[in-house]
Amino acid sequence: MRILLVEDEPEMAEALQGALHRHGMLVDLAGDIAHATEALQSRVHDLLLLDRQLPDGDGATLVAKARAVHVDLPVIMLTARGTLTDRIQGLDLGADDYLVKPFAIEELLARIRAISRRPAQIALPVASIGNLRYDFGAREVFVDGERLRLQRRQLLLLEALAYRHGRTVQREVLQEAVYGFDDAIQSNALDAHVSKLRRVLTEGGAHVEIHVIRGVGYLLREVANASPR
Incomplete structure (x- = not known):
């Protein structure tokens, strides 16, 4: 599985990348919306892990850009914005799941497994x-x-x-x-x-x-x- 992780906090990004690597996943890092947009256009990813509070804006705006490239791309938002309104807004903007920081890596892995089990709209060859x-x-x-x-x-x-x-x-x-x-x-x-x-x-x-x-x-x-x- 190839994951695009959009996270601007270096320590958080490094910890998540290391944990996902240890579980057999390949992780591309982007620290802002601009670099994430380039990554989405240059490589095919299986999952987008997305922080909302990014240096150049709300990461939620990336969901539409991601789906324009890959209509079935699963998106999990990882954010400290954990109010009920924030969670509803994130899901309404197209996220498949919403995980509030701080969280345990085991929960993130479980949510990734759950999304991976969902049938794709397009059968892969x-x-x-x-x-x-x-x-x-x-x-x-x-x-x-x-x-x-x-x-x-x-x-x-x-x-x-x-x-x-x-x-x-x-x-x-x-x-x-x-x-x-x-x-x-x-x-x-x-x-x-x-x-x-x-x-x-x-x-x-x-x-x-x-x-x-x-x-x-x-x-x-x-x-x-x-x-x-």
């Missing part, structure tokens, strides 16, 4: 490459019907490759899919993740291969004439 199946809605990988467990970055990398399987995916596209805005990226980090993903797929019996296209990126395709398991 399933990619089948050889005996590998990637379910984009559930973000799960199966080989011959058995679930294959991947680490978070491996899963994000495979998702980006599977969505465009049979086509070359540029390195820049893969890096955007795997890393958050604030992540420090070493020059060979992407290649290391690809190498680990190759090994996991091979050990899992997947009939797919990841080819390097020198100077451009990588390509995922079915292994020709693969032997059955």
